[in-house]
Amino acid sequence: MDYATLIQVLDSALRLATPLLLACLAGLFSERGGIFDIGLEGKMLMAGMASGAVAFLTGLVWLGVGAAIGASILFSMIHGLASITFRGNQLISGVALNFLASGMTVLIAQALFRQGGRTPPLTGNARFSPIDLPFAEAMADVPIIGPLYAEVLSGHSTLVYVALLAVPVTWWVLYRTRFGLRLRAVGENPESVDTAGISVVRLRYSALVITGILCGLAGAYMATALQAGFGREMTAGRGYIALAALIFAKWRPWYALGATFLFGFLQALALRPDVIERSFGMAIPVPALDALPYILTVIVLAGFVGKAIPPRAGGQPYVKER
Amino acid sequence: MDKLPAWADIVLVPLISLLLAAVISAIVILAIGQDPWEAVRVMVQGALGSSYGWGYTLYYTTSFIFTGLAVTVAYHASQFNIGGEGQAQIGGLGVALVCLAVPWPHWTLALPAAMVGAALFGAAWAAIPAYLQAKRGSHIVITTIMFNYIASALIVYLLVEVLRPAGQMDPATARFPAGAALPTFKDIPGLNLIFDKKVPANVTFFIAIAACFAVWILLWRTRLGYQIRAYGKSERAAIYAGISPVKVIMIAMLISGGLAGMMAINNVMGEAERLLQNSAEGAGFIGIAVALMGRNHPLGVFLAALLFGFLYQGGAEMGLWTSIPIELRLLLQGLVILFTGALDNMVRMMLVPFFRNRAKEAA
Numbered sequence A: 001m002d003y004a005t006l007i008q009v010l011d012s013a014l015r016l017a018t019p020l021l022l023a024c025l026a027g028l029f030s031e032r033g034g035i036f037d038i039g040l041e042g043k044m045l046m047a048g049m050a051s052g053a054v055a056f057l058t059g060l061v062w063l064g065v066g067a068a069i070g071a072s073i074l075f076s077m078i079h080g081l082a083s084i085t086f087r088g089n090q091l092i093s094g095v096a097l098n099f100l101a102s103g104m105t106v107l108i109a110q111a112l113f114r115q116g117g118r119t120p121p122l123t124g125n126a127r128f129s130p131i132d133l134p135f136a137e138a139m140a141d142v143p144i145i146g147p148l149y150a151e152v153l154s155g156h157s158t159l160v161y162v163a164l165l166a167v168p169v170t171w172w173v174l175y176r177t178r179f180g181l182r183l184r185a186v187g188e189n190p191e192s193v194d195t196a197g198i199s200v201v202r203l204r205y206s207a208l209v210i211t212g213i214l215c216g217l218a219g220a221y222m223a224t225a226l227q228a229g230f231g232r233e234m235t236a237g238r239g240y241i242a243l244a245a246l247i248f249a250k251w252r253p254w255y256a257l258g259a260t261f262l263f264g265f266l267q268a269l270a271l272r273p274d275v276i277e278r279s280f281g282m283a284i285p286v287p288a289l290d291a292l293p294y295i296l297t298v299i300v301l302a303g304f305v306g307k308a309i310p311p312r313a314g315g316q317p318y319v320k321e322r
Numbered sequence B: 001m002d003k004l005p006a007w008a009d010i011v012l013v014p015l016i017s018l019l020l021a022a023v024i025s026a027i028v029i030l031a032i033g034q035d036p037w038e039a040v041r042v043m044v045q046g047a048l049g050s051s052y053g054w055g056y057t058l059y060y061t062t063s064f065i066f067t068g069l070a071v072t073v074a075y076h077a078s079q080f081n082i083g084g085e086g087q088a089q090i091g092g093l094g095v096a097l098v099c100l101a102v103p104w105p106h107w108t109l110a111l112p113a114a115m116v117g118a119a120l121f122g123a124a125w126a127a128i129p130a131y132l133q134a135k136r137g138s139h140i141v142i143t144t145i146m147f148n149y150i151a152s153a154l155i156v157y158l159l160v161e162v163l164r165p166a167g168q169m170d171p172a173t174a175r176f177p178a179g180a181a182l183p184t185f186k187d188i189p190g191l192n193l194i195f196d197k198k199v200p201a202n203v204t205f206f207i208a209i210a211a212c213f214a215v216w217i218l219l220w221r222t223r224l225g226y227q228i229r230a231y232g233k234s235e236r237a238a239i240y241a242g243i244s245p246v247k248v249i250m251i252a253m254l255i256s257g258g259l260a261g262m263m264a265i266n267n268v269m270g271e272a273e274r275l276l277q278n279s280a281e282g283a284g285f286i287g288i289a290v291a292l293m294g295r296n297h298p299l300g301v302f303l304a305a306l307l308f309g310f311l312y313q314g315g316a317e318m319g320l321w322t323s324i325p326i327e328l329r330l331l332l333q334g335l336v337i338l339f340t341g342a343l344d345n346m347v348r349m350m351l352v353p354f355f356r357n358r359a360k361e362a363a
Helices: A003-032 A040-058 A061-085 A090-113 A145-153 A158-176 A178-188 A190-195 A200-226 A238-248 A253-270 A273-280 A286-301 B006-031 B036-048 B051-076 B084-101 B107-136 B140-162 B204-221 B223-233 B235-240 B245-272 B283-293 B298-321 B328-342 B344-362
Strands: none
Touching (some): A003 A040, A003 A145, A003 A158, A003 A200, A003 A253, A040 A061, A040 A090, A061 A090, A061 B328, A090 B006, A090 B283, A090 B328, A158 A200, A158 A253, A178 A200, A200 A238, A253 A286, A286 B140, B006 B283, B006 B298, B006 B328, B006 B344, B036 B051, B051 B084, B051 B204, B051 B223, B051 B245, B051 B283, B084 B245, B084 B283, B107 B245, B204 B245, B204 B298, B223 B235, B283 B328, B298 B328
16 A cells, blocks of 8 residues: 555545544443443434434534434433433343434434435535645645645544544543543442442433433534435444444543544445555455454453453442432 | 232233333324324234235244244343344355255255254354353443344355355345245145235244244243243352353353344245345344343243234335335334333333222222
8 A cells, every 4th residue: 555545545534433433432421430322323323314404404514413412412311211210221222222213313304305214415504514724735745744634634524623632531521520530430339429429320311411412423423524414324333333442442532542543444444445455465355344343342352352341330220229 | 119010010011111112103103294093004904904914924923033032042041132133144144055055855854954054053153242251251232233243244245255146246145946945824725725825924933933832941941941040030149059150151142043043944045035135134133122022931022023023014014005114113113122121110110109009909
């Protein structure tokens, strides 16, 4: 692979990694707070539909993003109701919400637009347009790092930078704020948090709100930046890949960036069979690349490459002692 | 929290959950500007109003019985097997390899062989997540989800690159030999008096019913079933009683995967007569709803599978004859899973006051 091709693939990797990164950080907040969430997929789907529909109807992309966050938080709260308030099975709730989203998105989009469950194509202000970072033009001619800055890093939509910024922010919130300390504690040992006089229920609901916001951004990015409009099942398993990345990253923010970028890179490679054939000297079947994130995750889960230990109280409803 | 009488927990909770799901679906149908009564009428007419409709309803039921039983067996060992979809697809691969290996002279020979192939392949696909759970503590829910995706990638690869006959465009295997064709309800003497049109329901339906009996006997009438249920109720008590967790998890998951794989007899061998991409068409996931709705008992699974068979066939007809999209089925499915599996405590709390009053009156 020559440098110019590598730059192209990296550029598209960043594009494809963004929804994974946002969803992965969303899952990180929820799981660090002790709530398993396999409903990331469903929330992204709902958010994608909401943003596609509202952005088309109003012509304003930011209203679309707002609607996406709203729809995603709504699903997050149903998950909270089931898993926090009624102490139900968190995994089953996640599975249920994914089906609900698959059905609901098509029903609503079909009722609104009658285009087979899609939202109409977005143009102009209803979509995110790429923005150039400062000095991108000037930097382009600098060898090696020039193209890296001008081609790979610059020229994406706002949400890509929001996602990249979300990584240090998540790190800061998790490790440098009181909320973060409490959140990590509630995912490991909720009794101790309760004993300190802090509401477990409120902490967990707050975590789910953040999860909702981040999944909303991920879905909005899918429908208004990566593609121009919502299509049925457009998330295509990205919620599960994000979940895989979260495990791969062992529930840590900077590693989440690494894991999602790796998975984004694999997706970008899968789109360029010609590049693979030239670089490896043979054709690697595309399904193998598609399956690689899942296979890697299973290997990590199996504990062959360092053990992935989830937050200890994950998945268990908290029952306050009387 | 007050306890409900056992019968209310078994009968009322799923029925109320179903009612809630139906009410919400009706509201959604109203919200998108359609008529819920018309939807129900089309669904009942399309799924139950003719022998043709029943032929499809029972065909779907057959698939859902297998995947529902698969979730049930794993559930009793406290394992949540979301991998039924992948196991059913790989089971389909087993069926296809068996059916294409030999020019089968008659279906009575092909069927047992294909059943073995389906069960072995399905079980093998469940074996790795089971082993990782039992030996290395990797969460079975996550690994089975991953294996669903790996399965579909594997099937795509095999169909496109390996199993597709030369000169054929669509990614599928060759047609199975005529001797491997299973008799449908139209070909079975006696039943053909009722089913006069060609329907996809086939002899697999009776195998599914036999599987319900077999699972009931396994879980409640054998030593192994006792071990599975004991482990599922309390891991520590089971270990104290000398039950090996590794053995229970492995065996329960292998049976579970085998049952999910056996679904392929119905759709791959009985209906499509060749292996296609995405052959399970979501039936593996419906197994979750069926098992939850059926309270993880084979009889309940049978009834819930019948219900979902009706919803699937009825939903397809609704998609054809009304302007309500067929995706309403997914909505209903999600709602049933949500209410029976995750919000079941809420449903119980709703019922408790009624029974408290009755208990007072009695006293």
